[in-house]
Amino acid sequence: MGDSSVKMLEGFRREREFMEKVRQCGGFDIEHLMKAKPGLCNFVASETTKDKPAPRYIVLYARLGIHKYNMIQGTNLELHGIEKYNVFHKVPYSIYFVTAVAKDPAAGGSLVTFQTSFYEEVFGVKSLSCFIARPKPGPHEEDNAYNLWVQSDDEFEDKSELPEWPGENAFDDKKHYYVVKKSELRENDWIRVYLELAFLTAHLSIRSLDLSKVVITKVAVYTSDEDMALPNEKLNARNAIFYIKYKYCPNENEAHGCKPTRDGVAIGTNLELHGIEKYNVLRKIPYFIHFVTAVAKDPAAGGSLVTFQTSFYEEVYGKSLSCFIARPKPGPHEEDNAYNLWVQSDNESDDETEDKSELPEWPGENAFDDKKHYYVVEKSELGKNDWIRVYLELAFLVPNLSIRSLDLSKVVITKVAVYTSDEDMALPNEKLNARNAIFYIKYKYCPNENEDHGCKPTRDGVAIVRRKMDKISGYTTLSFQGDCNWRDTFL
Numbered sequence: 369m370g371d372s373s374v375k376m377l378e379g380f381r382r383e384r385e386f387m388e389k390v391r392q393c394g395g396f397d398i399e400h401l402m403k404a405k406p407g408l409c410n411f412v413a414s415e416t417t418k419d420k421p422a423p424r425y426i427v428l429y430a431r432l433g434i435h436k437y438n439m440i441q442g443t444n445l446e447l448h449g450i451e452k453y454n455v456f457h458k459v460p461y462s463i464y465f466v467t468a469v470a471k472d473p474a475a476g477g478s479l480v481t482f483q484t485s486f487y488e489e490v491f492g493v494k495s496l497s498c499f500i501a502r503p504k505p506g507p508h509e510e511d512n513a514y515n516l517w518v519q520s521d522d523e524f525e526d527k528s529e530l531p532e533w534p535g536e537n538a539f540d541d542k543k544h545y546y547v548v549k550k551s552e553l554r555e556n557d558w559i560r561v562y563l564e565l566a567f568l569t570a571h572l573s574i575r576s577l578d579l580s581k582v583v584i585t586k587v588a589v590y591t592s593d594e595d596m597a598l599p600n601e602k603l604n605a606r607n608a609i610f611y612i613k614y615k616y617c618p619n620e621n622e623a624h625g626c627k628p629t630r631d632g633v634a635i636g637t638n639l640e641l642h643g644i645e646k647y648n649v650l651r652k653i654p655y656f657i658h659f660v661t662a663v664a665k666d667p668a669a670g671g672s673l674v675t676f677q678t679s680f681y682e683e684v685y686g687k688s689l690s691c692f693i694a695r696p697k698p699g700p701h702e703e704d705n706a707y708n709l710w711v712q713s714d715n716e717s718d719d720e721t722e723d724k725s726e727l728p729e730w731p732g733e734n735a736f737d738d739k740k741h742y743y744v745v746e747k748s749e750l751g752k753n754d755w756i757r758v759y760l761e762l763a764f765l766v767p768n769l770s771i772r773s774l775d776l777s778k779v780v781i782t783k784v785a786v787y788t789s790d791e792d793m794a795l796p797n798e799k800l801n802a803r804n805a806i807f808y809i810k811y812k813y814c815p816n817e818n819e820d821h822g823c824k825p826t827r828d829g830v831a832i833v834r835r836k837m838d839k840i841s842g843y844t845t846l847s848f849q850g851d852c853n854w855r856d857t858f859l
Contacts, residue, residue, distance in 0.1 A: 382406040387456070394500070395454060395465035396483050410457040422450035424579065428565050430468040433484025433501040435558040439604065440501075445470040448479055462488045467504070480504075496565070533611065539588045546602040548587040556603060559587055563612050586613040639664040642673055656682040664696070679710070687766045688847040727832050727849040730808065736785045743799040745784040753800060756784055760809050763831035763848040775815060782828075783810040803837040 383406050390398050390411065402413055416422045422430075431447050438445055447468060454465040463485065470482040485500035539545045553559060564579050591605040602608060642663040650657040657679065664676040679693035692710065736742045750756060761776050788802040799805060809831045831850035837843070 379406060379408045383409045387411070390456075394483075395456070395463070395485060396467055396504075398454060411454065412457075413452070413454045415452040416450045422453060425565075425568060426450060426453050426464070426466060428561055428568065429464055429486055429496070430466050430482070430484060431558070431561045432496065432565070433466065433486070433498055434468070434470055434482060435561060436484075436498050436501040437482075437503075438558075443472070444474060445472055445480070445482070447471075451481070464488060465500075470503070531609065534588075534590075542599060544590055544592065546589045546599045548589065548600075548603065552600065552603070553584060553587065559610065559612070560584065562610055563614060566612075567614070567616075581617045583615045583617060584612060585615055587611070639666055639674070639676065641665075645675070654683060658682060661697070688845055689762070690843065690845040692843055694844075727834055727847055728806065730830055730832065731785075731787075739796060741787055741789065743786045743796045745786065745797075745800065749797065749800070750781060750784065756807065756809070757781065759807055759833045759835075759846065760811060760831050762846065763809070763833055763850040764811075764813075764829070766848055766850075778814045780812045780814060781809060782812055784808070803835075805835050807831075807833040807835070809833065 386401065386404065386406055386409055389401055393401070398413060405411060414420075414422075427447070427450060430450055434445050434447055437443065448471040449469045451467045451469060453467065456463045456465075465485050466483070468482045468484070470480050472478050472480060481504040483500060483502060483504050484498060487497040487499065489495040489497075534545075539547055548556075548559070563582065563584060567582055568577070568579065588611045589602045589605070590609040590611065591602045591607065593602075593605060593607075642665040645661040645663060647661065648659040650659075659679050660677070662676045662678070664674050666672050666674060675697040677693060677695060677697050678691065681690040681692065683689075731742075736744055745753075745756070757779075760779065760781060764779055765774065765776065785808045786799045786802070787806040787808065788799045788804065790799075790802060790804075811829050811831065813827045813829060829850065831848065833849075834845075834847040836845045836847075
């Protein structure tokens with residue numbers, strides 16, 4: 369066995385020993401252990417201060433742990449603040465240990481130290497599993513955190529997919545559904561915690577996200593238990609599904625009121641590229657992995673500039689691009705989840721369920737008359753949605769990379785149609801923002817346009833682009849198909 373293998377095995381042994389000591393402490397009060405933490409061990413301990421508050425999701429995790437405790441014990445504790453939190457990244461999970469301060473209204477508002485722990489699933493459907501939620505045991509009380517942690521490793525977990533949104537009249541089934549009254553939303557503020565977690569999870573890359581602008585409009589609870597005496601008892605069912613409708617109002621102000629933005633590809637942002645700072649490339653056949661650091665301009669913030677980071681898998685064979693990171697660069701006191709996103713993307717790119725099917729042929733002559741599935745984009749919309757041009761330029765550039773005289777400014781879009789299998793969109797142009805869609809683009813290429821000779825020769829072309837976006841992780845793949853050889857145009 370070589371020296372490198374011996375060192376690696378020794379590193380693993382030291383990590384196991386360290387994590388066993390962390391387990392003995394329940395994962396919470398481990399400050400005295402951190403100086404002996406091995407370099408390979410991905411365990412992070414953080415204390416909060418006025419200048420370095422806890423991230424939004426840690427606050428939500430603490431509120432969720434308190435909710436669990438209240439639900440089981442019949443108490444009414446409230447979150448008062450976060451003391452510290454520890455995180456152990458153990459792909460495909462991250463394990464969180466949050467020490468908070470809770471207020472007890474029943475005891476005159478007295479404060480109590482509260483501890484809660486979660487498994488956060490990194491891959492697939494986002495899920496949180498809470499295995500500890502309790503006031504911190506006193507010095508003479510038994511601490512069973514170690515046993516709870518070990519037991520949680522072997523807990524049964526429901527791997528089934530979440531159901532689709534119910535049909536139009538489903539909530540009329542009073543045996544299984546209960547539509548929550550507005551007054552009950554205030555009394556059960558944990559429903560908002562559920563929504564904020566679901567909302568934040570889908571949009572972690574948007575730094576300007578303001579959870580206070582999320583407005584609940586309707587909540588229905590489903591449970592298979594038909595024997596509950598009162599309909600609103602479903603709120604406290606141990607096994608239930610919550611269907612929540614909401615509006616996100618990022619531009620609320622006195623002059624313009626609440627301008628709700630529909631949940632879609634992006635929420636409440638309109639960043640524009642200002643420039644490129646640097647880029648890195650890892651060649652990992654059959655993929656290239658690109659890491660681009662750019663500068664983006666935010667028109668909503670007076671044109672202020674922000675450092676933006678994005679990463680892609682570029683498939684070398686059968687051209688496609690998969691974006692697994694797209695976010696403003698985290699600040700010095702913000703958690704950087706790039707590592708988890710990269711590891712998750714490795715799993716996504718190797719997934720046997722990934723759509724490897726070929727792109728469809730160009731539709732028949734009258735196909736675009738099918739208004740249920742196709743939407744022909746108006747010319748005025750092309751200016752507002754300049755990302756369509758990005759799709760075309762990528763499809764056009766990919767087969768012609770060897771042509772140095774290629775001028776993308778001479779590409780002119782003449783027609784765009786969008787196909788999606790979703791027939792339930794309220795407005796036809798909503799297909800533009802469908803997570804899964806196929807774009808059929810007609811264009812002209814005018815390489816020799818000038819005042820004396822006009823545009824000559826002009827070549828007509830077509831491009832087909834398929835977009836697939838995971839609704840939870842945001843992992844997005846673009847596949848391209850277009851005219852393969854324009855070399856004779858340039859010779």
